[in-house]
Amino acid sequence: MSHPAPGDPDPCPDHGGEGPTVYDLPVPRELREEWRRLETRRQFLGRTGKVLGWAGLSALLGERLLAGLAEPAGAPANFRRAPHFAPTAKRCIYLFMSGGPPQMDLWDYKPGLADRFDQDIPASVRGAQVLTSMTAAQSRLPVAPSPWKFQQQGKCGRWVSELLPWTGKVVDELAIIHSLNTDAINHEPATLQMNTGNMVVGKPSMGSWLGYGLGSMNENLPTFVVLNSRLVPGAGNFPITPRLWGSGFLPSQFAGVALRSQGEPVLYLNDPAGLTRDARRELVESVNRLNAITYAETADPETQARISQYEMAFHMQTAVPELTNLQDEPAATWDLYGAEAKEPGTFAYNCLLSRRMAERGVRFTQIYQRGWDMHTNAVPNTPKMCAATDRGCYALITDLKRRGLLDSTLVVWGGEFGRTVYSQGGLTRENFGRDHHPRCFTSWMAGGGVKPGISHGATDDYCYNIVRDPVHVRDFNATLLHLLGIDHEHLTFKFQGLDQKLTGVEHANVVEGLLG
Amino acid sequence: MAARAKWLLAAAVVAGLIGLSFLAAFDGREHSELARFLGRFHPLSVHLPIALILLVPLLELAGRRESRAHLRHTAAFVLLLATICALASVALGWIHAWSGGFGGPLVASHYRAGLLLAAACVAALGCRAWLGPRKTYAALLVAVVALMGWTSHLGGSLTHGQTYLTRFMPARLRAALAIPAAPTSLAPPGSFYAVRIQPIFEAHCVTCHNPNQRKGELVLDSYENAIKGGEHGAVVRAGDFRQSELFTRITLPRDDKHFMPSEGKPPLKPVDIKLIELWIAAGASGTTPVGAIANAPVSPPPPRLVALAPDYRPRAAMIAALSNPAGVQLAPRSQVFTDGLILRTAADPSHCDDAALARLAPLADLIVDAELARTAVTDAGAKTIAGWPNLRVLDLTRTRVTGRGVSALSALRKLESLNLTETEATEASIAALRREPALKHVYSFNLKTAGSLNPLVP
Numbered sequence: 001m002s003h004p005a006p007g008d009p010d011p012c013p014d015h016g017g018e019g020p021t022v023y024d025l026p027v028p029r030e031l032r033e034e035w036r037r038l039e040t041r042r043q044f045l046g047r048t049g050k051v052l053g054w055a056g057l058s059a060l061l062g063e064r065l066l067a068g069l070a071e072p073a074g075a076p077a078n079f080r081r082a083p084h085f086a087p088t089a090k091r092c093i094y095l096f097m098s099g100g101p102p103q104m105d106l107w108d109y110k111p112g113l114a115d116r117f118d119q120d121i122p123a124s125v126r127g128a129q130v131l132t133s134m135t136a137a138q139s140r141l142p143v144a145p146s147p148w149k150f151q152q153q154g155k156c157g158r159w160v161s162e163l164l165p166w167t168g169k170v171v172d173e174l175a176i177i178h179s180l181n182t183d184a185i186n187h188e189p190a191t192l193q194m195n196t197g198n199m200v201v202g203k204p205s206m207g208s209w210l211g212y213g214l215g216s217m218n219e220n221l222p223t224f225v226v227l228n229s230r231l232v233p234g235a236g237n238f239p240i241t242p243r244l245w246g247s248g249f250l251p252s253q254f255a256g257v258a259l260r261s262q263g264e265p266v267l268y269l270n271d272p273a274g275l276t277r278d279a280r281r282e283l284v285e286s287v288n289r290l291n292a293i294t295y296a297e298t299a300d301p302e303t304q305a306r307i308s309q310y311e312m313a314f315h316m317q318t319a320v321p322e323l324t325n326l327q328d329e330p331a332a333t334w335d336l337y338g339a340e341a342k343e344p345g346t347f348a349y350n351c352l353l354s355r356r357m358a359e360r361g362v363r364f365t366q367i368y369q370r371g372w373d374m375h376t377n378a379v380p381n382t383p384k385m386c387a388a389t390d391r392g393c394y395a396l397i398t399d400l401k402r403r404g405l406l407d408s409t410l411v412v413w414g415g416e417f418g419r420t421v422y423s424q425g426g427l428t429r430e431n432f433g434r435d436h437h438p439r440c441f442t443s444w445m446a447g448g449g450v451k452p453g454i455s456h457g458a459t460d461d462y463c464y465n466i467v468r469d470p471v472h473v474r475d476f477n478a479t480l481l482h483l484l485g486i487d488h489e490h491l492t493f494k495f496q497g498l499d500q501k502l503t504g505v506e507h508a509n510v511v512e513g514l515l516g
Numbered sequence: 517m518a519a520r521a522k523w524l525l526a527a528a529v530v531a532g533l534i535g536l537s538f539l540a541a542f543d544g545r546e547h548s549e550l551a552r553f554l555g556r557f558h559p560l561s562v563h564l565p566i567a568l569i570l571l572v573p574l575l576e577l578a579g580r581r582e583s584r585a586h587l588r589h590t591a592a593f594v595l596l597l598a599t600i601c602a603l604a605s606v607a608l609g610w611i612h613a614w615s616g617g618f619g620g621p622l623v624a625s626h627y628r629a630g631l632l633l634a635a636a637c638v639a640a641l642g643c644r645a646w647l648g649p650r651k652t653y654a655a656l657l658v659a660v661v662a663l664m665g666w667t668s669h670l671g672g673s674l675t676h677g678q679t680y681l682t683r684f685m686p687a688r689l690r691a692a693l694a695i696p697a698a699p700t701s702l703a704p705p706g707s708f709y710a711v712r713i714q715p716i717f718e719a720h721c722v723t724c725h726n727p728n729q730r731k732g733e734l735v736l737d738s739y740e741n742a743i744k745g746g747e748h749g750a751v752v753r754a755g756d757f758r759q760s761e762l763f764t765r766i767t768l769p770r771d772d773k774h775f776m777p778s779e780g781k782p783p784l785k786p787v788d789i790k791l792i793e794l795w796i797a798a799g800a801s802g803t804t805p806v807g808a809i810a811n812a813p814v815s816p817p818p819p820r821l822v823a824l825a826p827d828y829r830p831r832a833a834m835i836a837a838l839s840n841p842a843g844v845q846l847a848p849r850s851q852v853f854t855d856g857l858i859l860r861t862a863a864d865p866s867h868c869d870d871a872a873l874a875r876l877a878p879l880a881d882l883i884v885d886a887e888l889a890r891t892a893v894t895d896a897g898a899k900t901i902a903g904w905p906n907l908r909v910l911d912l913t914r915t916r917v918t919g920r921g922v923s924a925l926s927a928l929r930k931l932e933s934l935n936l937t938e939t940e941a942t943e944a945s946i947a948a949l950r951r952e953p954a955l956k957h958v959y960s961f962n963l964k965t966a967g968s969l970n971p972l973v974p
Contacts, residue, residue: 082848083849083850083851085851086849217863218860218862330962332962359890361862402937402959402961404911404933404935407957469810507786509813510813512810512812512814
């Protein structure tokens with residue numbers, strides 16, 4: 001690629017007084033030519049089409065593309081983004097336990113394993129399972145029974161680990177799924193599959209699909225907000241990336257907006273000293289007018305995304321400070337969430353913030369808590385991770401319930417896969433490690449039309465294989481969309497010649513047993 | 517154009533259409549989307565040549581009377597039009613069949629009959645031009661009409677199923693013509709079979725597997741016949757879907773010659789296949805109740821039989837006029853037009869006050885769900901809301917509504933959920949309201965009158 005030589009004449013010619021255009025940007029010539037070719041094609045498809053009198057049709061098709069769901073015939077223009085059927089959940093809060101929590105230490109009680117300490121798992125149980133490179137070379141796969149006690153909780157009498165004393169109190173609200181399973185065995189593809197329905201990078205995240213399909217309930221806040229909780233010292237913190245909340249091939253305005261856990265929630269949101277709100281408004285409007293001209297020339301949907309994001313940032317200048325100002329919370333809130341919730345960045349703080357966003361019309365809030373990746377030191381670290389998250393989960397469910405929001409808010413808890421029953425590395429009574437396990441893991445849902453106080457599916461005695469009612473990630477996501485009023489087969493976006501869906505091309509089923 | 521060139525052109529078109537069917541067979545696969553779009557015009561346009569062809573003999577007959585002789589000249593013109601339309605319809609038909617995923621003997625017969633019809637039209641036209649309206653021409657016309665009837669019948673069978681003419685025939689006529697009686701199933705109406713399985717058979721299978729067609733001696737019009745099976749015995753093995761031929765046939769690769777539904781008809785949806793699998797696995801019973809098979813996949817629920825509110829479409833313009841993006845928003849609860857509207861205020865709750873609610877009077881009966889948390893609504897607003905007859909869900913969290921406003925809400929007979937969190941509602945007013953039979957949930961967390969130590973920011 002050739003860059004403009006230093007001796008080139010004026011790099012920014014003024015076109016006889018008409019001013020520079022996008023082609024005059026100081027970028028390599030090949031790139032400019034590529035741009036010009038693309039532009040010509042767009043012009044042919046877009047502008048020429050209009051000249052030929054297709055304006056009505058192309059405008060209609062364009063609207064339909066953006067609308068996500070089919071427009072109900074005869075409905076008014078602002079009615080495009082209605083759910084397929086009346087939903088039980090208006091919004092969703094997803095507590096993502098990144099790293100993969102150990103199901104047999106928290107939810108999937110296997111008392112029979114206590115007698116099998118340090119025995120190898122039978123070959124018949126492991127079957128043809130391919131292990132990760134971290135344990136594939138191990139000479140033995142010795143069973144590490146959960147060192148923690150379980151007790152029956154709630155009216156439903158569900159067995160819950162002693163590590164989750166708080167969440168155990170709301171177990172009657174939860175639908176616990178023991179038979180979730182995924183195709184991926186490593187973090188990056190597995191988190192992508194949970195969040196975008198596909199192991200390959202580039203698909204839109206669930207929150208983006210919801211924004212695209214259902215639109216906004218409050219134009220002053222994003223439809224999809226991501227909260228990253230601070231790290232738990234000593235835990236295995238596998239990194240996560242913004243592509244987990246990216247919009248993929250959907251227009252960029254549907255990507256999740258991540259609020260920062262420290263300092264200002266959104267950088268550069270506050271106006272600099274001396275800039276009035278009116279001046280800011282004028283600035284945004286001027287920039288958007290310029291962008292509108294660019295859009296008219298290029299018809300690039302990303303320009304529209306830019307316009308809408310400038311608008312969104314302007315609205316968020318007042319909406320976000322109001323959202324994060326916790327002064328108006330009554331003392332009962334702090335009694336419930338604990339003092340830790342006053343500290344921005346903690347999981348409990350994020351849970352409280354997600355409740356406030358639910359009240360303010362944010363469609364999808366996702367809280368990430370990293371640190372569940374227990375390859376080593378599972379014995380000291382599992383309690384640490386539970387301590388960091390347990391009370392927040394309990395408080396969120398309880399708070400939503402007493403405020404009358406749980407009926408219409410779906411809460412989801414879970415990671416990208418489970419952990420192995422056998423130890424990674426050495427096994428002693430005092431310590432062991434657990435590797436990734438995609439064949440079965442436990443998640444729960446609550447509220448928003450989910451059947452409360454149930455468990456779904458079952459695993460074998462080794463917590464290794466599913467023996468009843470498997471729920472694939474696709475089924476899980478199809479169920480989530482169903483609760484939000486969406487038929488997953490019909491929320492589609494045409495890309496690369498395929499009607500793309502969150503649930504992909506393989507068969508996905510709504511899990512009826514989870515519906516209330 | 518010279519007359520000869522015209523005939524050459526017509527012959528070339530017919531030959532071309534014959535050639536097409538050899539070049540690209542109807543393989544049951546879908547092709548080019550543009551072609552599929554064009555192909556869809558075949559069922560639409562095909563009725564034009566039908567009418568024109570019928571008109572030709574009528575004109576010829578009517579023109580036999582001296583006083584109406586001019587009609588015979590018209591007949592020539594109509595026949596020309598009919599021929600052109602027939603050729604166009606065959607061409608569109610080929611596009612439709614090739615691109616639309618059709619295949620099998622029925623569609624091939626329909627195409628051949630159509631081609632023959634178009635060729636007969638050309639022949640009739642030529643005969644009339646050279647020999648004049650004589651006996652050969654008359655015979656050709658009779659052939660054209662008969663061919664048209666046969667082609668139409670094949671087309672009808674393709675679209676509506678091969679029993680579409682006899683399906684609703686009165687019992688007496690049925691008996692007179694010796695056509696077997698319409699099926700009745702013994703499966704009880706509430707059974708899994710009757711609710712989830714029989715509709716699948718009816719949508720995909722019975723056009724061929726019915727008492728008239730009996731393809732493979734299998735009839736899928738009732739539970740009894742489905743269990744009875746076909747020429748190779750039972751097709752359903754209770755408890756074992758993998759050994760059930762009915763199940764294996766619908767799950768074969770689409771290009772397998774044993775795949776069902778055959779002849780390129782649309783395959784069963786994954787949800788349908790799953791339902792059949794579950795039904796067989798659970799014992800293929802005709803009486804198991806619909807709720808007894810756990811985890812049966814759900815399609816989107818059918819549109820509500822009970823309307824929650826009147827259809828909102830007639831008032832679309834008013835809804836648009838009263839929806840202000842910055843304040844009060846009216847959104848449909850779903851794409852079902854009688855599911856009512858949600859009143860949303862989250863974007864700017866402080867701008868929604870009693871006056872804003874009063875302005876919504878013309879739409880009062882459409883609002884099913886009112887989200888009024890943190891708005892400036894007071895008891896006066898609550899009185900307005902009490903006149904919204906179809907309201908089911910009302911959220912008044914953190915408004916200035918007091919016990920007086922809550923008492924007024926007892927007029928809402930359909931109200932199911934009321935949220936009074938952090939309001940000034942009194943326990944007495946809430947207790948009175950709880951006696952309403954429809955009201956399932958009242959939320960009254962942190963009431964200001966409850967002597968709470970949590971004073972709220974005004």
